[in-house]
Amino acid sequence: MASWLPETLFEIVGQGPPPSKDYYQLPVTRSQVIFRWWKISLRSEYRSTKPGEAKENHEDFLENLHLQGQPALIFGARILDYVINLRKGKFDFVERLSDDLLLNIISYLHLEDIARLCQTSHRFAKLCMSDKLWEQIVQSTCNTITPDVRALAEDTGWRQLFFTNKLQLQRQLHKRKQKYGSLREKQP
Incomplete structure (x- = not known):
């Protein structure tokens, strides 16, 4: 990846699809794709659940279909395609504009x-x-x-x-x- 790029290439956060209240974060750095989750629930069996994190380098992320499925489910296929294109060096700077x-x-x-x-x-x-x-x-x-x-x-x-x-x-x-x-x- 080009050195003029920032360390964090992309980051998105959000809540899981209803009825879930779980919180998710997907930062993509120059070297890794990181998927983090926090279980939000009033149910007693989930109260002691700790936040989770899965980290993969870009090559391993492309091969890990299970890990790719989670961001696609939470943030949509468009975001997953964007992350995969980042990995391939296809930067869409217009997409990042507000x-x-x-x-x-x-x-x-x-x-x-x-x-x-x-x-x-x-x-x-x-x-x-x-x-x-x-x-x-x-x-x-x-x-x-x-x-x-x-x-x-x-x-x-x-x-x-x-x-x-x-x-x-x-x-x-x-x-x-x-x-x-x-x-x-x-x-x-």
């Missing part, structure tokens, strides 16, 4: 590029369709956003607002004002 940072980056793309990116993975599809992204895009393309437009966007969604033409937008704002204006008049 959603907020990716949304910020995506907001600078052209619409055609966002449409293409949306088709690359489930994660990017979710990010490219998120209201948080489209709110950033609308704010960057519009000079001002009135409170009425903001309220309409929160009702219909920022993406929908972005793709609405001006005439439709004016009609929707007018209907919204009439609807909420008549509701305010009825209230004492």
Whole structure:
């Protein structure tokens, strides 16, 4: 593994699938894959159970299907594939970026590029369709956003607002004002 990489290449923690309350940790270092678990239970037979740990070097981890099965069960097949790819020297640095940072980056793309990116993975599809992204895009393309437009966007969604033409937008704002204006008049 390259020396410019940090000692811990990847780490994930989480709770086991229901009804389990057990806690798990999977750190992957430059030389080892470590799987740790803590049994969480009110049952008397498990109260004295100590935390467990299984360590394997990268080569042995690839051969140990039982050890591979535990992270796959707890964290999902996608995480197991990611750990195996790390072992093979395939580093996906984009995968390690937070959603907020990716949304910020995506907001600078052209619409055609966002449409293409949306088709690359489930994660990017979710990010490219998120209201948080489209709110950033609308704010960057519009000079001002009135409170009425903001309220309409929160009702219909920022993406929908972005793709609405001006005439439709004016009609929707007018209907919204009439609807909420008549509701305010009825209230004492």
